Amino acid sequence: MPTLFCNFITIASEKMASTIEVYGTAAPGSGSPSDKKGPCPFTQGVMMALEERNLNYSASYIEEGPNKPDWFLKNNPSGTLPAIKDGDDWVVGFDNILQHLNTKYPEQSEGMEVPSSLQPDIKRMSEALYDTFIKWLESKNKFAQAGADYQNVVKEMNKFLQGKRMYMAGSHPTDADCDVFPKIRHARTALRYFMEFEIPLEFASVHTYIELMGNRESVRRTDSPDKDILDGYQKMFNLEVPVSQLG
Numbered sequence: 001m002p003t004l005f006c007n008f009i010t011i012a013s014e015k016m017a018s019t020i021e022v023y024g025t026a027a028p029g030s031g032s033p034s035d036k037k038g039p040c041p042f043t044q045g046v047m048m049a050l051e052e053r054n055l056n057y058s059a060s061y062i063e064e065g066p067n068k069p070d071w072f073l074k075n076n077p078s079g080t081l082p083a084i085k086d087g088d089d090w091v092v093g094f095d096n097i098l099q100h101l102n103t104k105y106p107e108q109s110e111g112m113e114v115p116s117s118l119q120p121d122i123k124r125m126s127e128a129l130y131d132t133f134i135k136w137l138e139s140k141n142k143f144a145q146a147g148a149d150y151q152n153v154v155k156e157m158n159k160f161l162q163g164k165r166m167y168m169a170g171s172h173p174t175d176a177d178c179d180v181f182p183k184i185r186h187a188r189t190a191l192r193y194f195m196e197f198e199i200p201l202e203f204a205s206v207h208t209y210i211e212l213m214g215n216r217e218s219v220r221r222t223d224s225p226d227k228d229i230l231d232g233y234q235k236m237f238n239l240e241v242p243v244s245q246l247g
């Protein structure tokens with residue numbers, strides 16, 4: 001076989017075999033690195049983005065806080081999670097990671113990019129969904145203003161989807177769903193338990209969206225059991241209702 005051809009085979013097979021290493025947020029108290037995923041929708045979102053692209057990856061988890069391993073901080077001085085190592089490249093943060101995937105794997109990323117006309121609205125809703133959810137948990141008060149703010153964002157999302165879109169950016173899943181869905185999933189589970197809050201039935205488009213996304217393989221393969229999500233947020237915010245009540 002000519003040398004040039006041999007080299008091509010080697011490079012092609014190396015490229016196909018390369019595995020992206022994901023470092024996500026670990027369950028509180030599980031160590032670093034840990035094999036126990038913690039309550040971080042950004043971590044699930046990155047893994048969903050890899051699943052939707054059919055890219056090979058392995059995942060391990062690092063605990064939040066100051067005690068991150070030296071080897072990790074050497075490569076990721078900010079300590080922000082999630083991060084990935086793709087070959088020699090370290091990429092940190094949800095948006096940067098998705099941008100990296102779109103640039104480095106254009107074929108696998110086909111159809112995943114969010115139309116620029118929709119990006120600002122979706123980003124604003126996504127950030128508001130997470131911020132109000134976290135503020136509500138932090139308040140430890142079922143009647144806090146953050147609760148009303150959270151419901152307003154869900155209402156806005158319902159209006160955004162209603163009669164126009166099945167997924168956040170249209171008729172097929174995109175990176176917008178890797179961004180938004182994990183936040184809805186985590187909040188719905190945690191708020192139901194800690195705040196006795198259910199997304200009102202009148203927000204039917206959001207309920208349909210949750211069901212549609214919940215059945216996707218990319219979600220099934222990256223999801224955490226409810227108990228792990230609840231346990232994570234309980235420890236993270238020192239919430240009073242004991243998760244052990246779940247049985």
Ligand SMILES: N[C@@H](CCC(=O)N[C@@H](CS)C(=O)NCC(=O)O)C(=O)O
Pocket residue numbers: 025039040041042063064065066079080081082092093094095
């Ligand atoms: N904007 C960041 C947010 C990610 C984030 O909030 N990560 C948290 C974990 S869920 C983190 O980095 N925690 C590290 C620490 O607090 O030590 C992103 O896009 O990924």
